[in-house]
Amino acid sequence: MKPVKIAMMTMTHGHTRKYYQTLKDNPKLDWVAVSAPDPDARERFLKSVQGIPCYNSDEEMLDAHPEIEAVVLASANDEHLKQVELCASRGIHILSMKIPSFDMEEYDRMIEVTEKAGIICQVELELHYNPVVNRVKELLAAGSVGNLQSFQATNITLSPVFSFPWQGMPEKSYGKRIALREGDGRFRGGALCDHPHIFDMIRTITGSEFDTIFAEVAPNLRKDIEEEDMLTVTGRMKNGVVFSLDPSWSRLENRLPAPGPGWEIYPKRMEVNLVVNGDKGSLLADCFGPNVYHSGMPDERYTVRYTYFDEWIGLVDEFVDCIRTGKTPQINLRWHKKTIEAMNACYDSIQKGEPVSL
Template sequence: MRKLKAALLSFAHVHASSYARVLKELENVDFVAIWDDNEARGKKAEEQYKVRYYRSLEDLFKLNRDLDFVIIASENAKHYELVKYSLENDVHVLVEKPFTTRLDHADELIRLSRNKGRYVGVCFVMRYHSAVLQAKGMVDKGEIGELVSITTTNHGTCPYKAAHWFVEPELSYGARIPLKPGDGRFRGGSVTDHTVHCADLLRWITGSEAYEVFAEVGENIRGDLEVEDNALILIKFRNGVQASIDCSWSRPEGVYPTWGDVNLYILGTGGVIELESFNQQISLASWTRGKLEYIYWGPDVDFIMIGDFAEAITSDREPRATAFDGRQASEIMLAAYESISTGKPVRLPLT
């Protein structure tokens, strides 16, 4: 069978190096090109992965006519342009979350993807975690009865020391929009980064859409940020399930033994499922490193996700998390911002 040719667009996101590793590891994929608008970063990647770096995106597509798909791991604000340009060049696209920070952008890309007959997948990597799959399977089989309420967390350290754009409103959110009246902060922090994984899992597990969102933001944990670094979100789903998301960057970077968590506590009429996805760790404390660390040994979700995306292309089917899923998760994120801004519950769909 023909190998799929793939390119990685931008190493801005902290997940990019893992995606590059997977593109090298997958047996049915040829990792042929790298693009990055940061030349130093692109050249460094070229050297590390032995894959040609292109300074011009136009050249990349022109010189790789047989490219099958790209993975986009840029700053959030650049997703729209990069997805659009890639689709216009007739390749399939796997894009980092959040899909977009504007719904009109999402809608346009969904239309373009249909018109071009090219798939757009969103990196909702949790859909590939074996424990998540097991939990979803149990819910689907009715093993805990009817769903009632789901508490979720996607805690994290703040990634700004590895990639500062995560806390720059223009790059993380695409605009400088004040968080709420009388607050010096702007949209584009932990709500942008961390709402969508849980939002997506909630939609996937409940099989329902959100119809009302309420969110609170606290004063920042870190003193030096322009964007929010914490927030709590309540969601009502159309099928009656009530849910919450804690999307806070509430784990101290450099000190906390791991990057964070994705936890779901699912209450049904017949039982409870506690899902602590990243518990599969060895705890390691060493004098050399000067702290306690958790060494992850669970499923290689990036590998499984990208492998599945390649498989989706080969067998001409939608990826597990589609552009529409990306849009719907972004809508919950945007509704949370709206609620933070107005102090009131926000009805979906957003207009």
């Protein structure tokens, strides 16, 4: 299979660095260039990767490299529509970050332009390429716990806002400034916007769609950010499965300018745990464990050192396969739309103080 000539755009997303190894190692890819208009992002990239040309704008990069076939949009959420339109106009396939847009008109526009251009647009939900999740899917599909009755999940992390400031800006993260609710000084765009994975995973595992959602925000752990950092979500799927989801930034962080050793205060900086109850049993899963543990430098604090984190290999493989064979990615814009709608319903529920029906 001919390697796909790929580029990355903007380089300000928290997942940017996770692509470096895969883009360098995967023989199905030929990493051509990156664009990094932000000086800090450019500096970070140039320190991390050698030999890949770095341009100051997306257009400059695409003009200089008409051979580019696909891009990873590693940008803030409010830049996605413009970049999707740019890529679509040039017939370039897109690997989108996990939130294409929270604005459903923008979202529909993305569907329209990508479908009209006949390009692949895959959404990055890397949990689908995690071996533990594979096992969970296989066990549940085999009926190991019987008929599903409830689904609980955490997707809890530290907050990236001090390393990736756009995530702390409601206009850039959520796309606009909307108060969480009357009398609350916080705005949409925080922890919920960072954690779509479990909203997607429950749809995959139950094979059903959201019916009712009730969400509540708790007092912020970080008093100096504008967005929510602690919330809880409960509700019911259309097939009756009830759920409880925790998409919080409930792990405090040291406020480093870039992720690195010593970022975490709590030992585990990121956790996705699942509990599924059925009429014949229960299943518990830790999607990122077990690991190796230490109390070494820089803070001599008990810390998890993750031992496997290779979701980007499978994710990029699927993207390449779809480009070359014309298949539709499992996480495409149309599939993912209902996940985004559910996340918006969480904000609506918080705003109203009532459950919301979908």
